[in-house]
Amino acid sequence: MTLAERKAAARQEAIAARAAVDPALAGPANRALIEAVRAAPGRVVSAFWPIRAEIDVRPALNDLAATHDLCLPVVVAKNAPLVFRRWRPGDLLREEKFGTFVPQATEELTPEILIVPLAAFDARGFRLGYGGGFYDRTLAGLRAAGGPVTAIGVAYEAQRMAEVPVETTDEPLDLIVTETGPHWPA
Numbered sequence: 001m002t003l004a005e006r007k008a009a010a011r012q013e014a015i016a017a018r019a020a021v022d023p024a025l026a027g028p029a030n031r032a033l034i035e036a037v038r039a040a041p042g043r044v045v046s047a048f049w050p051i052r053a054e055i056d057v058r059p060a061l062n063d064l065a066a067t068h069d070l071c072l073p074v075v076v077a078k079n080a081p082l083v084f085r086r087w088r089p090g091d092l093l094r095e096e097k098f099g100t101f102v103p104q105a106t107e108e109l110t111p112e113i114l115i116v117p118l119a120a121f122d123a124r125g126f127r128l129g130y131g132g133g134f135y136d137r138t139l140a141g142l143r144a145a146g147g148p149v150t151a152i153g154v155a156y157e158a159q160r161m162a163e164v165p166v167e168t169t170d171e172p173l174d175l176i177v178t179e180t181g182p183h184w185p186a
């Protein structure tokens with residue numbers, strides 16, 4: 001199997017496992033996420049609006065809105081980094097292709113703390129998304145720019161794998177939050 005094939009197989013397996021999880025497990029994950037964000041340096045936080053069976057972090061966003069500037073990712077081009085537009089709880093979103101929801105023409109923000117969606121993760125902090133490479137490009141750009149960047153993956157324990165297949169462009173997470181609490185890469 002090529003690396004791309006191994007990634008595709010691992011992605012499919014993790015997405016199936018995620019779809020079978022009891023969404024009530026999002027409760028403890030949201031509580032751990034709020035603490036993790038409050039412990040990280042910076043005020044601008046990027047989040048994600050859940051699609052498919054992704055863990056729903058909107059409860060945490062409602063709390064964090066009191067203390068942080070929130071934004072959501074927007075895909076602007078296939079091989080480009082994401083851009084992030086300001087979002088406040090209650091703001092209307094527009095449905096994009098792939099079923100994502102994005103803010104309507106709000107100001108662009110540069111996140112210092114990124115709440116990152118994922119299909120699979122491992123104990124080293126590597127992740128697999130949907131295969132667009134969007135978060136890899138985005139994190140590479142932000143880290144190269146030198147500012148404080150904390151990438152927090154949020155997932156269910158069911159999405160944990162022994163070793164996610166990796167390539168040189170994969171950007172590791174700084175922290176993974178699940179229903180069992182925060183996990184720092186070994």
Ligand SMILES: Nc1nc2c(c(=O)[nH]1)N(C=O)[C@@H](CNc1ccc(C(=O)N[C@@H](CCC(=O)O)C(=O)O)cc1)CN2
Pocket residue numbers: 048049050051054073074075082098100117118129130131132133134135
């Ligand atoms: N909630 C959420 N928002 C997000 C992301 C995410 O992973 N989760 N993204 C993270 O980057 C970006 C959107 N990227 C996405 C990339 C691909 C697909 C997707 O469903 N792809 C199809 C294949 C499409 C094709 O190649 O023709 C698939 O996987 O079946 C969805 C979102 C920005 N917003």
Ligand SMILES: Nc1ncnc2c1ncn2[C@@H]1O[C@H](COP(=O)(O)OP(=O)(O)OP(=O)(O)O)[C@@H](O)[C@H]1O
Pocket residue numbers: 007127128129130131132133134135136137140167169170
């Ligand atoms: N910084 C980069 N520059 C060029 N290509 C990149 C970069 N980052 C990732 N890629 C390429 O993008 C493709 C998809 O990467 P990968 O399978 O890791 O996506 P993913 O992490 O699952 O997706 P996402 O980050 O959108 O959730 C791969 O072919 C990878 O080589």
